[in-house]
Amino acid sequence: MGVVLDGLSWALLLAGSFFVITGGVGLLRFPDVYSRMHAAGMTDTLGAALFIAGLAVQGGFTLITVKLLMILLFIFFTSPTATYALANAVWSSGVRPKRRDGTACEAIDRSDEPSKS
Amino acid sequence: MMFAVAAAALLVTMLLALLRAYVGPTLYDRILAVNTFGTKTVLMIAVLGFLMGRPDFLDIALVYALINFIGTIAVLKFFRYGDLGRAGEGDS
Amino acid sequence: MLRIVSLGGALVVAWLLLSGHYTPLILAFGLFSVIAVVAIAVRMDVVDHESVPIHMTGRFLSYWIWLAREIVKANIDVAKRVWSPALPISPTLLWLKTSQPGELGQVIYANSITLTPGTVSVSLQEDRILVHAIAREVGDDLAAGEMDQRVTRLEASGIPAPAQGGQGA
Known part of the structure; x- marks a missing residue:
């Protein structure tokens, strides 16, 4: 039983490590602040969730796991709010996203389209 | 052992985020990098709690998550309005 | 009223789970904090369908x-x-x-x-x-x-x- 749980923790923590490092690499590789937000979002969502899950397996059914889940819930509520505040501040300051070739990316208005589903 | 590996992965990511904060180039890149660094710190504190066998570290992680969020919002507000006491556009 | 009760209930649960100490003194502190927070929330008039969306649970x-x-x-x-x-x-x-x-x-x-x-x-x-x-x-x-x-x-x-x-x- 202990071996199975340890293996599960290993798998979750390694997967979490992969997504967290990928987010960090994306933070460096992506060309402008808007696209970097996607990389940062990756570390905050799946990366954090896998880490917390891996620790929770070790915590078992105790208050430790409850606290871990609270941390995760909190990250899931605050991370998009902070990212939106940042994105909105960038937009209001007049910085526009760039395309790969360096030209500014214009907004396409698709708000008139009826949604299909 | 597994906690040490996880902590190492977090350290690498924090280093990458610091690099982005150092390179910039804009203020917003730096805020984004610092915010990412902060959420990684929360995970780091949680992992360290397990690594050292002191689960009470989790309370610190929870509080750090709160402070990181409030800090990011405060920095953004300060650079947007130059003042932390000012009411936002939505307030009357 | 239902919203006030469910807000108080959620706070009590949060306190009990986060504190982990169940001595009378600490529990009394918790009860006092919960009542104070609910009273402030009611006074600020923020207990509405937006902050306590129980209808969506x-x-x-x-x-x-x-x-x-x-x-x-x-x-x-x-x-x-x-x-x-x-x-x-x-x-x-x-x-x-x-x-x-x-x-x-x-x-x-x-x-x-x-x-x-x-x-x-x-x-x-x-x-x-x-x-x-x-x-x-x-x-x-x-x-x-x-x-x-x-x-x-x-x-x-x-x-x-x-x-x-x-x-x-």
């Missing part, structure tokens, strides 16, 4: 399960883009319609968009939202409107379409 669960699957898929997609040597991204800005009747639904939609890597909500207006997508296909997926419809259904369950037009607080 049941629907939230199924929405979260769906959202979790979307987040996993989006994470794998963005991870592939990061590690691909050619860096296959095509940043796109899109104005999309939001079909939620109230502010709460719109905020849930905007946060869900941001929570899914590959799309970030940039600006929110009356009935439309500006979204930055990492690639054209990712933006097209979102424009198909499945998430929008799901959030609208989530918000529509329970409340009789808020007449105040989302200008609460």
